[in-house]
Amino acid sequence: MTSESKQRIEYGDFQTPDDLARAVCVRLQAVGVCPDAVIEPTCGVGAFLLAAAESFPEARQIAGFEINPDYLETVRRRIDGCPIYHRIQLRQANFFTADWKALFDQIPGRFLVIGNPPWVTNSGQSAIGGSNLPEKSNFLGHSGFDAISGKANFDISEWMLLDILRQLQGRDADVAMLVKTSVARKVLAYAEQRRDAIHDAFLVGIDAKKHFGVAVDACLLVMRLDPAAKPQGDYTVYADLGAKFGKRVGHRQGMTVADLDAFEHCSFLLGSSPKKWRSGVKHDASQVMELTRTPAGYENGFGEITWLEDAYLYPLLKGSDVANGKEWRNKFVLVTQRNVGEPTEIIQRRAPLTWAYLQAHADRLDARSSTIFAKNPRFSVFGVGDYAFCPWRIAICGFYKMLHFRLIPPINGRPVMFDDTVYYLSFDSETEAIETLAYLQSESATKLLSSLIFWDEKRPIKTGILNAVDWSKIAQNATTRKTIEQLELI
Numbered sequence: 001m002t003s004e005s006k007q008r009i010e011y012g013d014f015q016t017p018d019d020l021a022r023a024v025c026v027r028l029q030a031v032g033v034c035p036d037a038v039i040e041p042t043c044g045v046g047a048f049l050l051a052a053a054e055s056f057p058e059a060r061q062i063a064g065f066e067i068n069p070d071y072l073e074t075v076r077r078r079i080d081g082c083p084i085y086h087r088i089q090l091r092q093a094n095f096f097t098a099d100w101k102a103l104f105d106q107i108p109g110r111f112l113v114i115g116n117p118p119w120v121t122n123s124g125q126s127a128i129g130g131s132n133l134p135e136k137s138n139f140l141g142h143s144g145f146d147a148i149s150g151k152a153n154f155d156i157s158e159w160m161l162l163d164i165l166r167q168l169q170g171r172d173a174d175v176a177m178l179v180k181t182s183v184a185r186k187v188l189a190y191a192e193q194r195r196d197a198i199h200d201a202f203l204v205g206i207d208a209k210k211h212f213g214v215a216v217d218a219c220l221l222v223m224r225l226d227p228a229a230k231p232q233g234d235y236t237v238y239a240d241l242g243a244k245f246g247k248r249v250g251h252r253q254g255m256t257v258a259d260l261d262a263f264e265h266c267s268f269l270l271g272s273s274p275k276k277w278r279s280g281v282k283h284d285a286s287q288v289m290e291l292t293r294t295p296a297g298y299e300n301g302f303g304e305i306t307w308l309e310d311a312y313l314y315p316l317l318k319g320s321d322v323a324n325g326k327e328w329r330n331k332f333v334l335v336t337q338r339n340v341g342e343p344t345e346i347i348q349r350r351a352p353l354t355w356a357y358l359q360a361h362a363d364r365l366d367a368r369s370s371t372i373f374a375k376n377p378r379f380s381v382f383g384v385g386d387y388a389f390c391p392w393r394i395a396i397c398g399f400y401k402m403l404h405f406r407l408i409p410p411i412n413g414r415p416v417m418f419d420d421t422v423y424y425l426s427f428d429s430e431t432e433a434i435e436t437l438a439y440l441q442s443e444s445a446t447k448l449l450s451s452l453i454f455w456d457e458k459r460p461i462k463t464g465i466l467n468a469v470d471w472s473k474i475a476q477n478a479t480t481r482k483t484i485e486q487l488e489l490i
């Protein structure tokens with residue numbers, strides 16, 4: 001990696017194009033943002049400073065802060081000699097050590113904090129040996145922060161936004177930042193929990209591929225603070241800067257709802273799924289445990305061919321097979337236990353070839369990094385129990401951006417297993433499986449599920465969402481019956 005690209009990663013350096021910064025300011029003007037002062041905490045080469053100077057003539061002061069002195073030099077050259085930019089002041093500063101509270105206290109009136117904070121996560125930083133991070137103690141001292149952002153990883157922009165919001169408590173201010181959509185949602189959830197004085201908030205979709213050349217779901221997050229108003233947890237999501245109508249998003253009954261209007265129509269289905277959604281088999285050793293049947297024998301991921309007894313082999317559909325409606329491709333998975341923690345030595349007697357195969361690959365299986373494998377009998381798998389051996393299934397892949405449930409019958413009399421990207425319900429009877437599928441595909445269930453799913457997330461479909469739909473409340477009406485008759489099996 002060149003030192004230039006390392007620096008770009010460490011500082012999350014994706015400069016906003018001038019036309020996008022202008023379009024953002026025009027949108028802010030349209031919703032009545034009219035600041036007395038503007039602050040850009042990580043101003044880069046100044047796109048937002050220039051756009052704010054053009055859009056907010058009433059702002060007496062426009063202050064830009066940036067860690068990189070070369071960027072500040074560039075801004076100086078850009079504003080030099082232009083009267084419209086004379087209100088712009090620049091200062092070199094590290095966001096993490098600057099005293100934002102003292103700075104905000106010096107500014108009278110209503111102000112706007114605008115910008116595009118660094119696009120990098122703390123783990124992205126450590127991967128390149130970067131140190132552009134908040135003080136550890138400071139980060140951990142943020143009570144409740146871990147719960148919101150997940151201890152393992154957080155976005156620098158998330159930390160910065162939460163910090164700014166904290167420093168702005170008690171002030172009349174607007175915050176408008178370009179961030180990852182997932183960051184915007186976390187910040188708003190945390191702000192609601194903290195009862196920050198946000199009286200209006202909205203997200204506007206930004207085409208990050210077009211403007212920044214990166215495939216990230218990004219948005220403009222706007223939060224309007226007013227200490228005198230009642231905090232508002234709900235917010236609106238607009239598809240793009242030109243959109244006039246958006247979807248209302250908020251938190252209801254412990255869930256984040258992506259579309260409140262749709263949710264309110266079908267929230268009667270919210271409850272507990274009559275059957276529990278489960279994840280496919282977790283073995284963390286696909287090259288050993290997943291095999292393809294060939295005329296010569298079973299071929300594993302190393303290209304080795306072997307013969308194994310049927311006893312522990314089950315047909316396998318991968319997440320991509322489930323999502324793409326693919327037929328079974330003669331793939332199998334070794335399921336070494338019927339229940340979690342069950343002893344595995346019995347395989348030696350029941351299926352000596354399988355035992356010999358597992359022994360031959362013991363090094364690889366013993367090296368599985370997850371500690372759950374170390375704490376359980378050798379060659380263990382997870383995602384098993386009586387449910388995993390019921391013949392009929394309804395399955396959906398958590399990673400794919402579509403709500404597509406598939407009915408999966410047994411293959412050659414054996415239940416089909418999935419990898420752990422798939423969620424499924426299992427049934428003893430075909431009739432029950434078909435009826436349940438019809439309920440899940442009904443208009444109300446589809447509407448409720450769609451209102452709870454955020455499609456921009458990495459794994460949009462989650463067991464928490466699936467398990468919250470009580471399909472037993474769906475009336476068996478004519479439409480459901482028709483759907484049952486039309487169902488196609490794989």
Ligand SMILES: C[S@@+](CC[C@H](N)C(=O)[O-])C[C@H]1O[C@@H](n2cnc3c(N)ncnc32)[C@H](O)[C@@H]1O
Binds near residue numbers: 016045047066071
């Ligand atoms: C995503 S870029 C955006 C720049 C500018 N806000 C814009 O909209 O074009 C992030 C900027 O944050 C700056 N930056 C990164 N870490 C910083 C820190 N700790 N303190 C201040 N600025 C920082 C980078 O140098 C970079 O210019």
